[in-house]
Amino acid sequence: MTRSTDNPPPLLGAHFSIAGGLEKALYTAADYGCTAAQMFTKNASTWKERDITEEETARFAVAAEKTSIREIAAHTAYLINLAAPDAEKHARSCAALGRELVRASQLAIPYVVLHPGAHMGKGENRGIASIVDSINRVVDSVRELRTRLLIETTAGQGSVLGHRFEQIAQILETVEAAEHIGACLDTCHIFAAGYDIRSAEGVAGPWTNSTGPSGFGTCFSCISTTRKRGWAAGSTATSTSAGGRSEKRAFGPL
Numbered sequence: 001m002t003r004s005t006d007n008p009p010p011l012l013g014a015h016f017s018i019a020g021g022l023e024k025a026l027y028t029a030a031d032y033g034c035t036a037a038q039m040f041t042k043n044a045s046t047w048k049e050r051d052i053t054e055e056e057t058a059r060f061a062v063a064a065e066k067t068s069i070r071e072i073a074a075h076t077a078y079l080i081n082l083a084a085p086d087a088e089k090h091a092r093s094c095a096a097l098g099r100e101l102v103r104a105s106q107l108a109i110p111y112v113v114l115h116p117g118a119h120m121g122k123g124e125n126r127g128i129a130s131i132v133d134s135i136n137r138v139v140d141s142v143r144e145l146r147t148r149l150l151i152e153t154t155a156g157q158g159s160v161l162g163h164r165f166e167q168i169a170q171i172l173e174t175v176e177a178a179e180h181i182g183a184c185l186d187t188c189h190i191f192a193a194g195y196d197i198r199s200a201e202g203v204a205g206p207w208t209n210s211t212g213p214s215g216f217g218t219c220f221s222c223i224s225t226t227r228k229r230g231w232a233a234g235s236t237a238t239s240t241s242a243g244g245r246s247e248k249r250a251f252g253p254l
């Protein structure tokens with residue numbers, strides 16, 4: 001597939017597996033005709049860390065060059081909770097996020113998607129303050145940071161934060177390194193959280209509100225999480241399902 005800078009196709013992608021090598025995610029994405037891809041850089045369900053070797057970095061760079069993938073996002077491990085009241089869990093979360101940012105920087109992945117965290121009963125304000133403070137310290141600790149951390153909207157189960165646009169906006173507005181932060185809009189999550197985006201009127205409400213996504217100013221990615229194969233394109237916030245068991249996430253910049 002050749003690249004065209006005159007009239008590039010719209011960004012459209014999904015989450016792809018890294019089984020067999022990190023670069024496999026890009027080659028698989030290209031096979032599907034995608035122009036964007038999301039991936040993990042480690043097993044997302046464990047605390048077990050991994051380092052990126054120079055060989056991996058080189059193979060990934062070749063894949064990025066060879067394929068049509070114009071934008072890449074790495075999704076962080078699910079166990080990370082920057083709002084965790086437990087000191088050990090919090091410290092572990094900060095360390096894990098730092099490793100995620102290092103890996104993404106080494107691979108020249110421009111975006112890292114993060115679930116903001118759960119306050120575990122300590123309250124929204126304390127939770128958001130912990131998230132902001134944690135991001136400040138982690139971003140500050142990573143040398144040669146070459147990626148941008150995107151805070152993903154959530155469905156808001158339990159004490160999970162990020163299910164209101166105001167919460168995302170508060171995090172984005174408060175962190176110190178604005179150039180290293182942004183938002184990731186998950187259309188499935190926000191629908192589950194109560195934003196009815198099935199119609200133009202439903203989308204217009206929060207989108208025209210200054211505290212909505214249009215007010216973020218730094219919304220780089222739009223994804224749709226589904227347990228079936230799903231696709232979503234840019235700011236149209238639409239998705240269709242065609243069956244299948246694996247979880248797929250599609251994204252593109254707004």
Ligand SMILES: [Zn+2]
Binds near residue numbers: 075113114115
């Ligand atoms: Zn996510």
